[in-house]
Amino acid sequence: MSVFYFAIGACIGSFLYCCIERIEQGITIGKARSFCFYCQKNLTLPDLIPIVSYLFTLGKCRMCKRSLPLSYPIFEFICGILTLLTHLQLLTLREYFIALILISLSLFDISSKSFPFICWLLPFSFLFISSENKRLALFFILLSVTSTLFSIGIGSGDFLAFALLALEITPFSLIWIIQISAFLGIFYMLARKKKGAIPFIPCLTLGYFITLILEGINLIKSF
Numbered sequence: 001m002s003v004f005y006f007a008i009g010a011c012i013g014s015f016l017y018c019c020i021e022r023i024e025q026g027i028t029i030g031k032a033r034s035f036c037f038y039c040q041k042n043l044t045l046p047d048l049i050p051i052v053s054y055l056f057t058l059g060k061c062r063m064c065k066r067s068l069p070l071s072y073p074i075f076e077f078i079c080g081i082l083t084l085l086t087h088l089q090l091l092t093l094r095e096y097f098i099a100l101i102l103i104s105l106s107l108f109d110i111s112s113k114s115f116p117f118i119c120w121l122l123p124f125s126f127l128f129i130s131s132e133n134k135r136l137a138l139f140f141i142l143l144s145v146t147s148t149l150f151s152i153g154i155g156s157g158d159f160l161a162f163a164l165l166a167l168e169i170t171p172f173s174l175i176w177i178i179q180i181s182a183f184l185g186i187f188y189m190l191a192r193k194k195k196g197a198i199p200f201i202p203c204l205t206l207g208y209f210i211t212l213i214l215e216g217i218n219l220i221k222s223f
């Protein structure tokens with residue numbers, strides 16, 4: 001049964017990855033069948049099996065033999081694991097939903113350094129209606145507007161991602177996430193030895209996962 005839920009999650013990941021690629025390329029999501037972005041040829045059913053097709057083709061397109069990004073199977077694998085953890089009730093449905101949004105925003109940040117506002121606004125509005133932590137979320141939106149108007153060294157999208165998290169988790173957990181993600185960001189900046197902006201949303205997402213794990217094993221308590 002676990003394999004079934006993992007496979008469902010990997011399929012969700014495959015679909016999300018496809019949507020992200022199409023949004024980045026300016027292609028309507030439901031317009032065409034899945035195709036290879038290099039040779040433009042339509043993919044067949046065996047090419048669409050998440051993770052397995054990548055392993056069988058050794059990470060290459062079956063038609064044009066160009067190498068496909070490793071981020072394909074990694075993204076599908078993470079979605080599979082998240083779905084399995086939700087099935088095992090180690091994640092709530094809302095934590096699962098936020099995790100999927102954050103890893104999608106991370107992929108945008110890594111691959112095109114973009115923050116698609118609409119991909120944040122839709123889930124944010126959905127969670128905002130039923131959330132009890134609206135004030136903190138609105139504070140982060142205010143910070144986002146401030147960073148759009150004045151350069152304060154942190155991207156406005158990063159604050160919007162914090163606003164999304166603030167809807168669902170306690171301020172105490174949020175402080176942990178801020179500290180862990182800032183540490184990861186500094187570590188990444190030092191490790192790559194190159195100046196310039198770094199994709200921070202992946203650090204924030206990792207900070208969220210680490211905080212969930214620490215809370216799950218009672219190393220830190222959520223108040």
Ligand SMILES: [Zn+2]
Pocket residue numbers: 036037038039040041061062063064065066
């Ligand atoms: Zn191809």
